Each structure stands twice: as structure tokens, then as C-alpha cells.
Amino acid sequence: MLDISQLSVVRNKNRVLDDITLTLEAGQMVAVIGENGAGKSTLLHAIAGDLGFTGHIFLHGRELLAWPARKLANVRAVMEQHAPVAQGMSVLELVMLGRYWAHEADKKSQRIAESWLEKLKIEHLQHNDLERLSGGEQQRTHLARCMAQLQSSLPGEQLLLADEPTAALDVHHQHTALYQLKAFARAGNLVVTVMHDLNLAMSYADKVVLLKGGQLQAFGDPEEVCTASRLSRLYEHPMHVSQHPVLQVPMVFAEPNRI
Numbered sequence: 001m002l003d004i005s006q007l008s009v010v011r012n013k014n015r016v017l018d019d020i021t022l023t024l025e026a027g028q029m030v031a032v033i034g035e036n037g038a039g040k041s042t043l044l045h046a047i048a049g050d051l052g053f054t055g056h057i058f059l060h061g062r063e064l065l066a067w068p069a070r071k072l073a074n075v076r077a078v079m080e081q082h083a084p085v086a087q088g089m090s091v092l093e094l095v096m097l098g099r100y101w102a103h104e105a106d107k108k109s110q111r112i113a114e115s116w117l118e119k120l121k122i123e124h125l126q127h128n129d130l131e132r133l134s135g136g137e138q139q140r141t142h143l144a145r146c147m148a149q150l151q152s153s154l155p156g157e158q159l160l161l162a163d164e165p166t167a168a169l170d171v172h173h174q175h176t177a178l179y180q181l182k183a184f185a186r187a188g189n190l191v192v193t194v195m196h197d198l199n200l201a202m203s204y205a206d207k208v209v210l211l212k213g214g215q216l217q218a219f220g221d222p223e224e225v226c227t228a229s230r231l232s233r234l235y236e237h238p239m240h241v242s243q244h245p246v247l248q249v250p251m252v253f254a255e256p257n258r259i
Helices: 040-048 069-075 091-097 106-119 135-150 171-186 198-204 228-235
Strands: 002-011 014-024 028-033 054-059 076-079 159-163 190-194 207-212 215-220 239-243 250-254
Touching: 002 040, 014 040, 014 215, 028 040, 028 171, 028 198, 040 076, 040 159, 040 190, 040 207, 069 076, 076 135, 091 106, 091 135, 106 135, 135 159, 135 171, 159 171, 171 190, 171 198, 198 250, 207 228, 215 228, 228 239
Parallel strands: 028 190, 028 207, 076 159, 159 190
Antiparallel strands: 002 014, 002 054, 207 215, 239 250
8 A cells, every 4th residue: 555665865964764665554553663863753754745755655556746635635644743733723623624625515524523523532622722722632633633534435545644643642542542543544544653652552553663763673563573672772772572461462661770
């Protein structure tokens, strides 16, 4: 579904992504992990078409930059790490903006928007001004906008790019949001998300991408690529990997610095 070939990005004469080649399939949730400055957000922005790059990115066999904007809006949505907050706009109005491409009746757009507000447990805030919300509430609102944008009568093989979608959320709402992302992937779509919480990544991701210094270190199933030795090298810090007592997925523990 998404083919990335020899992708490189240079900023201020620094190569921040270096020759990345990946093939990501529909039906999967893919977590991109790595230390600060590894190139995670840059990778997402390149896939989103928001910055210049060399190499090739194909979505459904078509060069990303060749997609007309309206057709691309049907199949790809982007949730930014720090999305701007529109002054004077309500929660419901922002989520309904995700339906702009559909050129449908306002009532239909409103029903779709309200359904996603309910799924992400912010329906009670729909008439509130965005700027009055907490950071976590704003984050869930922007996720609802992306999900509303991609809701289709013919779902499947759509792409959602999410940059740290749970960074501002408490534990309960982290799992609520990730459940919806996982369900979206399970419906035959592709989710690519940057994550710093390794245990959330291990719990929800079907595949993980490990980046360091702009280079691809590993790609594959979490239990195969997220070994203690590899994660210790990736983060330059002693890491330990055990197994979740219920889910049987890897759990990661960073060794504390001792005083």
C-alpha cells in the first residue's frame, strides 16, 4: 500500500533522513520509535508531502506528489504533533472540517463528526471553544477530525499518519485513542504513528520502525526487533525486555540512573 524507496531529507545541509526503504501494508498499525532527533517526525512529514525529499514514496502504486489534493484527502489524513488551535472555533466545527472534501450535506457531516466525538469520549465538549480545552482534549479533537475525514462508505486501504497522538493523554484516554487507531487498521487501513511510550507501542503496533540518526535500524514484528540489546543501542541507555503477563507482548523497562 505504501512503498518508500531510498527516501532522504536534508535540512540546513544536515541529512536528517538517510536512504530509508520500507514497504508498509494495509491492515497494520505501524509505530515509529527512536530517540529525540532520530527523524521520526521528519519521516511522517515526508510521507505527508509536507517537506522536500529525494527518493520515492508511492501510495497505492502512485507517486505521492502526483495525487490531486481532493483525491488524496479521501485516502490520507495527518494528525500533527502540535496542531494549531483556531480561535473562536468549536470542537464540533473543527471535526466537521474533516468532511470538507466530501461536499455532502451539513447534517451528514455533523452526524459523522458527532459519532467520532462519542467514540473518543469528548461528545460533551462539542460546543466548547477549542482554545478552552486542555491539551489532551485538543489532541482527541484533532484525532476525531482525522477519523471523520477518512470515514467512507467504502472503507479500506486508507492512510492515517499520527505524530505522537497520545502524548498529552492520561492512561484511560491513551488506550481509548489507540483502540480506535487499531480498529481503523483492522478494517483494512494503514496507520503510521510516532510513539515515545514504548510499552504502548508494543501493546498496539503490528510492526515497528526503529530509527536512529536518520537511518533505519530495524523493521518488523515488535517481539522480533525490540530486543533489550537493540533498544539499549537505539536509546544509548540500558534497557530490559520482559513479557506482558496477559497480552504476551514485549514490555520495556529502562534501567534508572542510580545516585
